[in-house]
Amino acid sequence: MAPARFRDPARTAKGERRAAVSLGALRTLWFNTGTLCNLTCANCYIESSPRNDALVYLTAAEVAGYLDEAARDRLPVEEIGFTGGEPFMNPDMLAMLEDVLRRGHRALVLTNAMRPMMRHRERLAALNAAHPGLLTVRVSLDHYGPALHDLERGRGTFEITMQGMAWLAERGFRLNVAGRAAFGAEPEAALRAGYARLFAARGLPLDAADPVALMLFPEMDPGADVPEITEACWGILGKSPDSVMCASSRMVVKRRGAAAPAVLACTLLAYDPQFELGATLAEASRPVPLNHPHCARFCVLGGAACSR
Template identity: 75%
Template sequence: MSVLAPTAPPPLDPAKFRDPWVTAKGEARATVALGGLRSLWVNTGTLCNIACSNCYIESSPRNDSLVYITAAELRPFLDEIARDGLPVEEIGFTGGEPFLNRDLPAMLEDVLSRGHRALVLTNAMKPMRNHAAALLSLRDRYGEALTLRVSLDHYGAVLHDLERQEGSFAIALDGLRWLAREGFRVHVAGRAAFGGEGEAAMRDGFAGLFAEQGIPIDAADPVALMLFPEMDAAADVPEITTACWGILGKSPDSMMCASSRMLVKRRGAAAPAVLACTLLPHDPQFELGGTLAEAARPVALNHPHCARFCVLGGAACSR
């Protein structure tokens, strides 16, 4: 197995993704309307216990550009969901490492007690284990309404540690085993092309790991094991036009921003802001307002991540 990354795509054409409404070729840029808010994400802060070499959000032990959101700051958004009858089914917590935020257990309690599902994205390392008692209490009271998605970049230690830090795979795997042993609902997130392997090989490799470790995850299930594409904003991709929906046979309703929004609190801000999606936390054009109602407007797909990650999925938008 090679540990070399696949050949990098060509650099992004600087004329692309400049105008939110018109592409570099002068065509109408695609937009996505919010069909119904089904998922709300909370970025708990960009601080993380490790610094990964390819973190799209640039999390690290020193980066607090997105500061900790508190339980008190989340509650008005939960109240807005209840008051306006918004169809939110799940509230997800991402970071940084969410378990570094000491208010996470209180936020999970607030979310779960209101009848929403909760999802936490974690590296399953020491910060998570520091909250073991609170997690066990939440498990006892809410069961499978709480899901923890553990980040494992690869099914082998070599590539995972190359991305994160030496020894991190063993620690994360120990945390994943603990979650499975204690009866939590667990998923795993990996990287589809890491190391140059195809998706089928990656799923086979993870299946072997899960079987060996006694972890009850179906590696063939694309939700239980999510394999994400690489997140290189500087790599060239086509711009998405209004004509692309028909060309690609895709619907704007299937895009992330048709059903989800994310809360962040920027360093120095008085209150959290609502963003279009989880992938673009630092781009101000995707900041939509201070309430969920304000953020219900359409989103222009004016970023390479909109194309590569959300729309194309390996397809080509060309006649």
């Protein structure tokens, strides 16, 4: 029987040397604030919900410890990202965000812009005003039409999210949107055109043609067939390991029942123990073998094929 793919961190199923990515410089440090969320989405890659606490809330003190380590070791961290779950459900979210901004880091918060965020609107607006240009809020808006967005996130969620986005825009927040490219066969150009119409109609200062202002994410299908990434793939694809997310970022999580947080290789693999690299940023600076289908599908191939 042939060996299974994505099992051996050093070798592929064909016996070829598996590609690994070294941490060139830690530019982006992510914190998963916990997997609890006010929504249960149909295709959430991390299975967030009002009941899923597999990743428990990080505390402001725990986040400060990692920020202190980065400052002590003079790591070139430029941006701090907060993801979840829904970050604004974490009771320490505003304290963590204030600490990050006070230290002069750029901050990126991923949110659905619904009630958990709006509960903090006065303090959030004050933080943004006190640290102009440092805070970006990326709102999850799965489609430019309410029907498909609500199909994913629940009836009525589109309009509530739009109200949250309007509030952010009116108060001068830097605003991005995360959409999904997985609905039917709608090409990217048509998706961006649809979002452009929505942004114009709602008076939102967003450029739908900008891939940062509007990020369109593919579906994370765990059953899709993807090839393993070998060391030879870099040359075949004409791609540098430095372009892969784990060459410049790490994510901190705290597992339910754990005494302390852990540092992971990336944001996409929160539950796979082989991508838990250590308890500190220093321990997590070691190379990451690309030993998961997501490494191939999202971070290396991007629609290409690893073949000559």
